[in-house]
Amino acid sequence: MNSTGKAILKQAPEQEEKIITISDKSPEEKLYESLEKYELPDYLLYTGSGGANNWLKLDESKTFPVARQLKVMLEENVASIVRFIPACMSLVSIGVGSGEKERILLEELIKKNQTEKQAFEPVSIRYYPVDINSRLVDLALEKVKDLPVERKGIVGSIEDMQLLKKHWHLPVLFCILGNTFCNYEPEFILRLVHENLEQGDLFFFDANLLPTQDSGEETQAARKSILGTYASRENVLFNIYPLLQYGMAPEDFDFEILLAQVDSRIGALCRTRKSLNILKDAEIRMGAKVVGFKEGDIIRMGFTYKYTYDQVLAFLDICGFDVLKALLSEDRTNVMILAKKRI
Numbered sequence: 487m488n489s490t491g492k493a494i495l496k497q498a499p500e501q502e503e504k505i506i507t508i509s510d511k512s513p514e515e516k517l518y519e520s521l522e523k524y525e526l527p528d529y530l531l532y533t534g535s536g537g538a539n540n541w542l543k544l545d546e547s548k549t550f551p552v553a554r555q556l557k558v559m560l561e562e563n564v565a566s567i568v569r570f571i572p573a574c575m576s577l578v579s580i581g582v583g584s585g586e587k588e589r590i591l592l593e594e595l596i597k598k599n600q601t602e603k604q605a606f607e608p609v610s611i612r613y614y615p616v617d618i619n620s621r622l623v624d625l626a627l628e629k630v631k632d633l634p635v636e637r638k639g640i641v642g643s644i645e646d647m648q649l650l651k652k653h654w655h656l657p658v659l660f661c662i663l664g665n666t667f668c669n670y671e672p673e674f675i676l677r678l679v680h681e682n683l684e685q686g687d688l689f690f691f692d693a694n695l696l697p698t699q700d701s702g703e704e705t706q707a708a709r710k711s712i713l714g715t716y717a718s719r720e721n722v723l724f725n726i727y728p729l730l731q732y733g734m735a736p737e738d739f740d741f742e743i744l745l746a747q748v749d750s751r752i753g754a755l756c757r758t759r760k761s762l763n764i765l766k767d768a769e770i771r772m773g774a775k776v777v778g779f780k781e782g783d784i785i786r787m788g789f790t791y792k793y794t795y796d797q798v799l800a801f802l803d804i805c806g807f808d809v810l811k812a813l814l815s816e817d818r819t820n821v822m823i824l825a826k827k828r829i
């Protein structure tokens with residue numbers, strides 16, 4: 487999920503409910519430029535109303551329970567997380583999607599706020615849903631319209647966090663939920679968050695994990711199940727949508743997904759490797775722009791890391807975070823972590 491292009495501020499009056507920080511290039515231009523380089527990064531799967539609908543549909547599908555399982559885990563454990571969060575904090579969530587998880591957090595924060603502040607005037611919580619897709623920001627704002635929170639949506643890219651942070655009121659609980667953390671290089675995302683959080687801010691994220699890294703039967707079964715999820719028809723459709731949208735036919739290419747080992751400072755990590763393998767000469771048309779592909783061409787796509795729990799902890803440590811609370815599911819396949827910058 488790497489979106490390039492300089493971000494600019496399109497509209498920023500303080501009273502607006504939604505701020506749009508956009509790249510100087512349209513999603514279509516970015517798609518064209520990426521495909522010319524035989525690349526289709528993940529963030530391009532989420533753009534436009536098609537991208538928003540596709541994600542919402544995928545998130546509901548039985549065969550792709552990744553983000554949904556993390557929502558259930560949050561519902562079951564929200565009180566024990568919120569215990570560590572001061573009531574005055576603003577909530578920022580990047581890659582907010584539909585904003586369902588944020589509603590769960592906000593309801594609990596409001597409850598806590600009301601209990602703690604009984605003797606005083608309750609402070610209203612500020613909520614900043616952020617997403618690359620404007621429609622998803624609208625949805626996240628709508629989702630909490632009956633809650634007593636001050637809402638300000640931000641359309642923008644996580645890579646522009648330095649620009650985005652000018653819009654939020656400190657201190658913040660900074661969230662990356664729905665396994666989105668695993669779509670980035672670990673040291674890139676953790677350093678980005680570390681550089682842009684202030685002392686007093688908190689970082690909350692979740693991840694879908696590999697239970698262990700050994701070569702035993704349990705790990706083999708977990709790998710098989712991961713591949714089954716990512717190779718499901720629903721996830722494949724989500725991944726190939728941009729090619730179909732601009733004129734290619736399903737028989738023109740093959741979607742391939744593997745689990746690969748990659749090196750890192752802390753040893754071997756497991757990561758998905760996705761590609762679109764062109765089976766016959768074909769082209770994509772975006773208005774006047776055309777990208778041609780030849781049989782045998784390969785379009786490289788984004789990835790998802792499948793860490794073990796210990797690997798996540800090791801990266802947090804290397805990148806200067808202390809864990810305040812970590813919740814690991816019994817089968818070690820899902821985790822939620824609340825952390826802060828080490829002083």
Ligand SMILES: C[S@@+](CC[C@H](N)C(=O)[O-])C[C@H]1O[C@@H](n2cnc3c(N)ncnc32)[C@H](O)[C@@H]1O
Pocket residue numbers: 487488489528529532541545553580581582583584585587616617618619622642643644645662663664665666
């Ligand atoms: C895997 S979905 C998770 C959505 C939501 N957090 C959940 O838990 O259901 C990833 C989300 O990140 C958004 N996204 C993708 N690339 C992004 C980027 N570079 N900056 C900000 N948001 C991005 C997508 O539009 C999508 O809403």
